[in-house]
Amino acid sequence: MIRVHHLETSRSTRLIWALEELGLDYELVAYQRHPETKRAPDSAKALHPLGRFPILEIDGKVIVESGAILTYLVDREGKLCAAVGAKEEYTYWMHYAEGSAMLPLLLKLVTSGVRTAKVPFFIKPITKAIAAKIDGTFTDGELTAHFGWIEEALEGRMYFAGDTFSAADIQMSYPIQASFARADMLPDRPNTKAWLDRVQSRPAFQRALKKGGEPIMTGTPT
Ligand SMILES: N[C@@H](CCC(=O)N[C@@H](CS)C(=O)NCC(=O)O)C(=O)O
Known part of the structure; x- marks a missing residue:
């Protein structure tokens, strides 16, 4: 089971995009930002003490930090990796x-x-x-x-x-x-x-947009 914890208007759209590129099945758990502070809800801290997104549950592990998550997926699937010589x-x-x-x-x-x-x-x-x-x-x-x-x-x-x-x-x-x-x-x-x-x-980015929404937050914290 692959589960993506996704915060609206955030970096986690990147992870949805990667999973769409890889053609993997996953469950999406969506979180909303606080309407005024724009911060993430504390509930994600149950998964990781920092409660920052994205968070990926995969192969019985909880993985955080976008770069680490993408590297894990690339190594696991052998796709989206560097071209020869790059x-x-x-x-x-x-x-x-x-x-x-x-x-x-x-x-x-x-x-x-x-x-x-x-x-x-x-x-x-x-x-x-x-x-x-x-x-x-x-x-x-x-x-x-x-x-x-x-x-x-x-x-x-x-x-x-x-x-x-x-x-x-x-x-x-x-x-x-x-x-x-x-x-x-x-x-x-x-x-x-x-x-x-x-x-x-x-097409994978377009699907990610439909599922996760726009990645960039436009309003600033008030
Ligand atoms: N370098 C980390 C940054 C994680 C991060 O700061 N995520 C933001 C989303 S764009 C977040 O969870 N913000 C919630 C908050 O600040 O309350 C990564 O790439 O995963």
Whole structure:
């Protein structure tokens, strides 16, 4: 039995996508975010102390952390792996997605939340100035560097690791989707956009969207 614990508008759509690509049967257990804080319900902590999504129950184990889950599935099924000669690139992007690209995106989500936070009117200029300072001195520069690097890496390429679609493309999809939703200061990124259109047109991604909904949360915590 394979059971996917899926949080709405989250990274766990990636796992549904991978299972659809692999053609595996699975049960989907859906969780809703808190309407105001947008946080996950505590009930997932019964499965893992951090209660973060996705969570996969498979082969009598509970596996967390998207990269670890995808690696488990790729090893188990022998599919979605690196193309011949592209193993190092595959491993790099599998780690880079959560290890590097997500940090400035998360920070941007936090500073957006600070900007829109309900505070007394006389505090508002201060909270806005703090958010602007963090974005100006760190977040926006990091976003420009990382998503500029991704744009450059995709020049003349169909996929992240070699000529074939792999789990590295699934893993990289979430930061890239989030960057288009949250980092409107970034310049046009034709290579990244073409890659995103290409992978999102895959039937397995479309099925994952139908089952799990949009991966990106648009509203910021209030
Ligand atoms: N690096 C982890 C991140 C896990 C994570 O933070 N998941 C988010 C969903 S996008 C979550 O569960 N958030 C719930 C919360 O913050 O309350 C992974 O890739 O699995």
